[in-house]
Amino acid sequence: MSELRLVFVLSPYQNAFFFEIAEALVGALAENSVEALISTEPGEHEVTHGDVFVLLPPHEYVALEGAAFVDDQRIAARTIGISAEQPHQGFFTSNAQVASRLAAVFDFSQLAVDAYRRMGIAAERLIFGHVPAWDRDRGGDRDVPVLYLGNQRGRRLSVLAGAADSLVRHDARLLVSDSGEPNRSTSPAFVAGDAKRDLLARTGIVVNIHQSDEPYFEWLRMIDAAHGGALLLSEPSVADAPFVSGEHYLTFADAQLGERLDELVGSRTAADVARRAHELVASMPLAENLEPLIARAGEIVIDRSPPTAIPARARSEPIGRTRVDPSPIGSWRPSLAGALRNRLRASDVIAPAGARWRVNRADVEARMHDVPAIAVGASGRGPDGAATLEGLWPWEPWRLEHGQHLGRTMLVTQSLRRAAQRWLAGEPWVESFPHVAVQTFAAAHGLNFAHWPAPVVDLAETPAEPEAQLRPDVAARVTAILRP
Known part of the structure; x- marks a missing residue:
């Protein structure tokens, strides 16, 4: 099938993990002697007779770059959608709306495939597999005992909060x-690419929490953990084949995350299950799972004429x-005398009323190193x-x-706190928002x-603020x- 070429069309502003998946698929297709490439500038792409286009996922590309790509029936008839969203999410409905206009649709989750079919969309499943470039399990030290990688959905934060003492x-x-x-690259709260692979190779247990009550099996988190040699500890899931609960990953019941972590961290059980998961993934190369995609793309080349061009990004x-x-x-910078004094004297605590440390405060201060503050x-x-x-x-x-002041609880050197108070003298909001005063001063300098x-601090008397939004007038003043 030398004529066939799969063109993965992505916006440069898409989520990083969709690029990771596309790169893995391109490499696996090459192992099958199928030409494939990623295009982030479709307006400059020279269409050939064998081109079949791939949107991964369809809804995100359309949301970012507009619907011109799928509004043209000739282009849509030459396009495959690869979805990676959970059926309960609004994004899934958006995917379905776009996917219904495409030549074919694939998903890595059987649960999602079944949901598409109930909507009248003839979706097929792709089983993800081993990607050599992702495999970082070298048997080294796992100095990150427990890792959570995920978004801030309320249900997830509630489960984590219930296990706070164990997590600490x-x-x-x-x-x-x-x-x-979209999270496009590694940042302080998100990891992608090699940074993610290296982190997983240092991790003992990866925690997975469902975004909703739907027991969707997080196949990508399972694949990521297995490539890194880490154990996946998840809430019970369905449609998890070829993985088997208790054999390749472990589960925790409602409100039992903390207890399970106490049982499993550093245990032989965790290591054995993680090893079996890695062995299973290593035995199923991604390149050997792509026949359905290749076959469907070949049919499209035969059945549909190619467009002369595809639309540019919007x-x-x-x-x-x-960001x-x-x-x-x-x-x-603090004076030398002030810096020496601060080494001998505790920093100031900025925290809501009733805040209680779960750890020794000196241990928190030890993590400040050479910076003037630590947020916790x-x-x-x-x-x-x-919770x-x-x-x-x-x-x-x-x-x-943008009106956010995440990190209300922090330790701050006294010299920095005094400098912020002097610099913002006369601002009426400083007394009510001392943490914002310090943050604003630090940002400006x-x-x-x-x-x-x-969660090294327990808030007892003041409601927690996951989004931590500033009052509009304070946000406007900080911006100014x-x-x-």
């Missing part, structure tokens, strides 16, 4: 990403908030009484520009914070200060 006890690393816009900048930190408008995660109950977390996204200056991404 095992020095868990919680990377809680902002799903309000977007010239990322969707959502900018560029503001340029410093000043500089600051906290658990508590939100205004509705549900939740806050401050798990690391402090980043750009968040202040190019200072970095450290971050402990675990940072962008004079």
Whole structure:
């Protein structure tokens, strides 16, 4: 099938993991002697007779770049959609709306395939498999005992909050990403590519929590964990074949995450299950699972004439908030005498009323190293009484520009706190928002914070604020200060 060529059309502003999947598929297709490439500039692509286009996933490309790609029936008839969304999510419905206009649809989840078929869409399943470039299991030290990689959905934060003491006890690393816009690259709260692979190779247990009550099997998280040699500890799931619960991954019941972590961290059971999962994935190369995709693409080439061209992208900048930190408008460093005093004297605690440390405060201060402050995660109950977390996204200056002040609980050197108070003297909001005063000063002076991404503080008297939104008037004033 030398004539066939699969062209994966992606927006440069899509989520990083869709690029990772596309790159893995391109490599696996090459092993099958099928030409494939990724195009992020479709307007410049020279169409050949054997081209079949792939949108991964269809809804995200259309949401970012417009519907021109699928509005043209000739192009849509030459296009395959590969979906990777959960049936309960709104994105799934969006995928279905686009996919119904395409020549074929594939998904890696049997649960999703069944949902598509109930909607009258003839979806097929692709089974993901081993990708040599993803395999980092080298039998080295696993210095990250517990890892959570996921978004900030309320259900997930509630489960984590319920296991807060265990997460702290095992020095868990919680990377809680902002799903309000695509995560395009590694950031303080999101890892992609080699950074993710290397982190998983250092991890003992990867925690998976469902986004909703639907027991969707997180196949990508399972694949990622297995490639890294880590154990997947998940809530019970359905449609998990070829993986088997108890054999290739373990589960925890409602409110039992903390107990299961206490049982499994560093255990022989965890190591054995992780080993079996890695062996299973290694035995099923992705390249050997692509026959359905290749065959369907070949049929499309025979049945449908190619278009003369495909439409250019419509977007010239990322969707959502900018993630560029503001340029410093000043500089600051403590005096030598002040720095020496601060080494001998505890830092100031900035925290809501009733905050209680789960760890020795000196241990938190030890993580400050050479930075003037450390922000920490906290658990508590939100205004509705549900358990939740806050401050798990690391402090980043750009968040202040958009009305967020994640990281209400922090340790700050006294010299930095005094400098912030002097610099913002006369601002009426400083007394009510001391953490924002410190963050604003640091952002304006190019200072970095450290971050402990675990719920080391318990909030008892003040409701937790997972989104941590600033009052509009304070947000507007902070923006004016940072962008004079």
